[in-house]
Amino acid sequence: MARIRFVFGVLFFFIAFVSEGQQGSYVRKVVIDAGHGGKDPGALGRKSKEKDLALSIALKTGEYINQHLPEVEVIYTRKSDKFVELHRRAEIANSNNADLFISIHCNANQSSQPYGSETYVMGLHKSQANLEVAKKENSAILLEENYRKEYDGFDPNSDEGYISLSLLQNEHLDQSIKMADLVQEQFRERVGRRDRSVRQAGFLVLYQTTMPGILVETGFLSNPKEERFLKSEKGQVYIASAIFRAFRSYKEEMEKGLPKYKKDRLVTPNEKQKSKDNASEVYFSIQIDTSPEKMKTSPANFKNLQGVKEYYHSGLYKYIYGKTTSMPEARKIQQQMKNKGFPGAFVVAFESDKRISLSQALEKLNKK
16 A cells, blocks of 8 residues: 555656646756765765765856856755755755756766766666666665655665656656756767766656756766766866756757847846946856845855845845956955855856846956
8 A cells, every 4th residue: 555655646746746848948947956965975985975076066067057158047956065855855946947957976886897977867767777776866865854754655775666656757758868868978978988878767856856857977986996087176077067068058959949038137125226327337246145035144144254245036036245347356256255165156247237148248348
């Protein structure tokens, strides 16, 4: 009976939260999910933990998107070493109406021989190896309180539970496979990684999201050479930039033939109309935080930082610091914010009450 209840629970969840297909639609919000965290270390290498490497790569990936695709809202499931339940990760994506979910992980094996990268989508495992990867990642729920109730009795170590998951028909499978293919292509062609292909398996974090989603296994920490690569700054930059390039290609393909997306106007709560003297002002600021709920801009909420300002954009409250018309100066402030404890800090540009791309801001400032 428990297995039957789980099957119907899964199907009910899927029907209740199903969203429209995303083919031929704008890609404006992406969730970057750093696997594991806090009391859940994930896979262990000789000198590293999956949770740390996944977080570093996730933050770099989000930063590349912020820098080169400023019209895209990047949402993180975690930006520090904290434990986030699998269902909570999906809730973050669903509640923000994200257009894509990218979960970043590292693999491991009892043998030190396997190496290479593989990207998963939600589906039926076609090999025991795929099933074992899903079991490893899903075992994180065992660290959650009341996990049996939260996941309706699902046992991540039982093969029967994955048979239940296989009953799901993934509405976004085609888009998920497209994104996964692009990631593997970038890993293979641009980073020189061994391509272990796109695979399917029953990942809880993917089945609970209502948009296209992938889970990237960036490499094996059980392989000493691969662990050194993933632990290095160079390796993390290569991996993150590959995921970013894949995302950019995916976005371009999904938006092919659509009118150019008109960016949202910046609407500061209780903000009055700006004076004519400032109507065409172009400047840079550093975005340091985003929240679905309004926060006070007092120093106590931002690591004793004074001068934080708030604006409301794409359904979220966003917090910025600094103001300059010089990009080099903006980069300096960005680094200062990272050093102060805001690792996801990035440069944003404004003209009057509109957020614009960095390239547009630079072009306008150069003309002046």
